[in-house]
Amino acid sequence: METHYLKNIEFENVLELPSLVEYQQGQVVSRTFVQNKVVSITLFAFDEGEEISSHSSDGDAMLMILEGAARITIGNQEFSLNKGKTIVMPAGIPHAVAADGKFKMLLTVVFPQP
Secondary structure: OOOOOOOOOOOOOOOOHHHHOOOOOOOEEEEEEEEOOOEEEEEEEEOOOOEEEEEOOOOEEEEEEEEEEEEEEEOOEEEEEEOOOEEEEOOOOOEEEEEEEEEEEEEEEEOOOO
């Protein structure tokens, strides 16, 4: 049996990432591809008006908008991102994510070595 490090995704198949997570009314939906001590990769679908409130992480987080638009707050700065845009949220700095209408994003967090 082969060892796989990713989960919840087909192997050896061409995929459109946004189609792997569906919008649900009034919710933030996620699909985790990997979560361990050094990396986390998660696909999200935010319904209009949904958000993840301000928090911080031990790892650097790279967010890529796959569909729609969002407002990202890092510290005291607010950024508007739309499809194809990416931003890095540094470790230890509070950040928040809010939907400007429905949107989908891929979040990759890289943690310090244990």
